[in-house]
Amino acid sequence: MNQWLDDRLHISRLNDKFLRKAFPVHHSFFLGEITLFSLIVLIITGILLALAYEPSNSMVLNSFDPGTADKPNMLPAAYHSALKINAMPFGDMLRRIHHWMANIMIAAAVLHMMRIYFTGAFKKPREINWWIGMLLLIFAGLTAVTGYILPYDNYAYSTVKVIYAITASVPWVGDWLAQAAFAGRFPGDGIIPRIYGYHIMLLPGILLALTGAHMLIMIKQKHTQPQYAKRLAYKKIVGVPLMTQQTPIMLLLALLFTGLVVLFAAFIPVHPIEYFGPPSSSGVDNIKPDWYLLWVFGALAIIPGFEWEVLGGVINAEFVGAMVFPGIVIGAMFAVPMLDRSKDNQYYAENPTNHPVRLAGGVAFMAMMIVMSVAGYKPELIAGGLLTTQNANTILWILTFLVPAISYFATIGIVRLIRAIREADERDALAHAHADD
Ligand code: HEM
Structure with missing residues (x-):
């Protein structure tokens, strides 16, 4: 055959x-x-x-x-x-x-x-x-x-x-x-x-x-x-x-x-489509996208409403939250190979702890996406009493930057600790090897 x-x-x-x-x-x-x-x-x-x-x-x-x-x-x-x-x-x-x-x-x-x-x-x-x-x-x-x-x-x-x-x-x-x-x-x-x-x-x-x-x-x-x-x-x-x-x-x-x-x-x-029924002119209040797009909803939720007239066009909060901000996030993700130009990977998957800035940057980015996804639940957080209408935006804005910053420095700290332990182990192993000689 x-x-x-x-x-x-x-x-x-x-x-x-x-x-x-x-x-x-x-x-x-x-x-x-x-x-x-x-x-x-x-x-x-x-x-x-x-x-x-x-x-x-x-x-x-x-x-x-x-x-x-x-x-x-x-x-x-x-x-x-x-x-x-x-x-x-x-x-x-x-x-x-x-x-x-x-x-x-x-x-x-x-x-x-x-x-x-x-x-x-x-x-x-x-x-x-x-x-x-x-x-x-x-x-x-x-x-x-x-x-x-x-x-x-x-x-x-x-x-x-x-x-x-x-x-x-x-x-x-x-x-x-x-x-x-x-x-x-x-x-x-x-x-x-x-x-x-x-x-x-x-x-x-x-x-x-x-x-x-x-x-x-x-x-x-x-x-x-x-x-x-x-x-x-x-x-x-x-x-x-x-x-x-x-x-x-x-x-x-x-x-x-x-x-x-x-x-x-x-x-x-x-x-359950039968629960929501066919389209009605009033629609459904407070819809949410799936988990992977919640961060965009988060941006829409925390950017306060505004409208600027520029050369006959209108720039508003919707455009900034759902187009400009995701554009910046996606642009930064596209730029990853240009941002990290260290040359040591032709063959081998690298140990993430050997690249602490990249590792901490990735962790901070993920933390930001998670906080923004939670911000997508702003109306529920207010209804559940976790935030008030007055403080909601301020707190969510602070968390959007604070949590990633803490995640970044905590990761750098943990990596330093791991590397110190690894180096101490290597020194011990070397000392034992010399002692055996
Ligand atoms: C529909 C989506 C995707 C499919 C079906 C897909 C499939 C695959 C498969 C089967 C491999 C080889 C096995 C592996 O390395 O895991 C691979 C490798 C690779 N993928 Fe994807 N992938 C997708 C999305 C992505 C995304 C979102 C990225 C990054 C932005 C990406 C970047 C890469 C790279 C750089 C390699 C080479 C990795 C290596 O050589 O170690 N892929 N992909």
Whole structure:
């Protein structure tokens, strides 16, 4: 069979070029793979959901409760089809797996990124893959957000309202931009077909193209090597070949991981669209994005309302909180390979404690994201009595800078301690070695 295929497709060349690649054996390298498996499961479950979903805002008769001839009960087709999917055998389960997998993919991509950052794997020659990874993270987030809108329940409707307002807040071109992105003024009839196009074609197409480039670059540049590889064979690539060792390991991991997510989805339901009902003009108060976008909501919550007129355009708090601030955060993340130019990572994943400023900077950044995400809960913190309306902004602003600053200096202190202990151990070991001589 192999010979038959080889005569026609020259697969042995493919085998030599790609399938003999050595993969390092280290658990942290599975994070990128889990992100990849999640993307594959999302595409499969997404295709199945698309078979039953109706991408339309048009009103259709509610087949569960048609009402009377005088007063027919009408629902948007998209919302109605989501209810129908819930009622189909395994339909609800499919929605759950798709939903939870999207969350896990973003969480795995963030953890994967943390591994890359803390071990310095973004350094030359891997800067391009860091930038492609950043794009992957942004487009994965956009894909998830557009997915939330598709069931078109009252919550999704209120979410589009907020995103429309944010897009329209861009000075000078916002109104035009929002209409172009959402197929007319909110809430136009073209919203659902437009978002559907983004969610099932444009964004997955971009994700697949970027993932392909990410993988090809990774194969070309080879993985960074775990520290133990240094001791085994200095400056040599240590690992197991893709065929036949790594592939079964990956398949096993993929099956185990997917099985666990299916088990999780069987018990944990997703956002209950029937509870929120179809869109209503009043919408839902106090909507919240998923955990990975809460920090943007935090920025919106703590920036006090203002409006400046500049050359005929308006710069307001919405634009600064939801566009300028995230732009600065994302820009800083893109700039990581330019900011850290120490040259010692061609081959090996670095020990984070050997780079205290990078480590402490990363910890401070994460602390800031967490505080801002908590700030996204400002109305709840006030309602729960933890803050008062008067002091809420001041306290949240102070915490936004104080907690990261404390985290930064605490990390530097802990790293110094760890290094002092390590150096003392090394001195002891050396002294013992001399004594033995
Ligand atoms: C959909 C999202 C993503 C997928 C599917 C993905 C997948 C992968 C896989 C399978 C690997 C090889 C295994 C590993 O090193 O863990 C890898 C390596 C890499 N990824 Fe990603 N990744 C994604 C997002 C990101 C992000 C957000 C970043 C950083 C901003 C990033 C930067 C890198 C870099 C620099 C490497 C090479 C690491 C090395 O050689 O040690 N990736 N990616």
